[in-house]
Amino acid sequence: MRRIFIVALGLLVFACAKKENYSIKGTASGIPDGTEIYLQELGENNKRIAIDTAIVTAESFTFTKPRAKGKGLQIITNSLNRQQLLLVKDQAPLTITLYKDSIASSVVTGSKENELFNTYTNNSRSLNKKKAQLRQKLNQAKRETDGIMVTEYTSQIQALDDKFISSKKDVLTENSGSMVAIMALSDLINAKVLDVKETENYYNGLASDIRTSTLGTSIKEYIAVLKSQRAASNLASVGNKAPEFSAATPEGKELALSETLGKYTIVDFWASWCKPCRMENPNVVRVYNKYHDKGLNIISVSLDRPGQKNRWIKAIEKDQMDWYHVSNLQFWQDPIPKSYGVRAIPATFLLDEEGTIIAKNLRGQALENKIAELLGDS
DSSP states (O other), rough: OOOOOOOOOOOOOEEEOOOOOOEEEEEEOOOOOOEEEEEEEGGGGGGGEEEEEEEETEEEEEEESSSOOOSEEEEESSSSSSOEEEHHHEESEEEEEEEEOOOOGGGEEEEHHHHHHHHHHHHHHHHHHHHOOOHHHHHHHHTOOOOHHHHHHHHHHHHHHHHHHHHHHHHHHHOTSHHHHHHHHHHHHHHOOOOHHHHHHHTTTOOOOHHSSHHHHHHHHHHHHHHHHHHHHHHTTTTTTTTOOEEOOOOOOOEEGGTTTSSEEEEEOOTTHHHHHHHHHHHHHHHHHHHHHTEEEEEEEEEOOOTTTTHHHHHHHTTOOOSSSEEEOOOOGOOOHHHEEEEEEESEEEETTTTTTEEOOOOOOHHHHHHHHOOOOO
């Protein structure tokens, strides 16, 4: 799934600008004359759109083109290195001091939203630093088999995680009209601490111009995908009929799920690039070889990428997966895993002879135990 744009905590995010003809002026401390400074807009799908280029003269630079209106994100980079400064647009005048070797130490003044997000990033950076230090101590305690300190450091890390979540939720509820709120929502989404309903509620609580910003639109699309996946997951739940599908075999023939049903059938989602899948394959092969003659069938649906049919076929041969195989070679855009609500692989669905789902995501010994229960361990 396409990932939401994350504001890296190592960057400073600041608000910019102003009336239509207001120029952004800055000091480029230690940056040589002639260095190009680039101003870009962050567009859809994280595409960077060029806005203006300034040339450093006597450690100063100026962007002169009219500022775009509305809420959104802009980025300042330079021709010396890949460091970047992320900007949040607003209507306040902006003064910037860029440092050659440390964009993260840049100084930005003149905007209330700058100060708000500066506080946000500093607090997040402080939490991350404390967590990194605690993880080092925790790893040391584990090496020394110091159970008491392992428990203590684990507890402290959990407390920091709780603070991370609560602080970002506070930002969301207290700053609904600011881009800092949707950035906090983005952080929570990527930390995987919100369910679909919570995400949608927080999103709906934001000001309309924040929701319609590029990042807001991205989150709206993300919510729609989650809701679609949840609906598919409910459809492909235990007790329901497995969604029918068909796709091409390695030989190029169309094969439908209904054509592969045995007494019991495993629908196996995997890919040649998926290491956990490849590690699980020997177990699935063993189970198949043991129970196929008793009525166990398998149809594997590969999420291999476009143009990688040969990799898919070679992986089947190497792992000795001597059963049914299909793939649309569409990676995560494949409609089959979407219809089953699959968001991670390997994923398995165990069907009875009528195509009804009787179990999900059995792996390792659990898979063999369930098949032995159904077909007899003899």
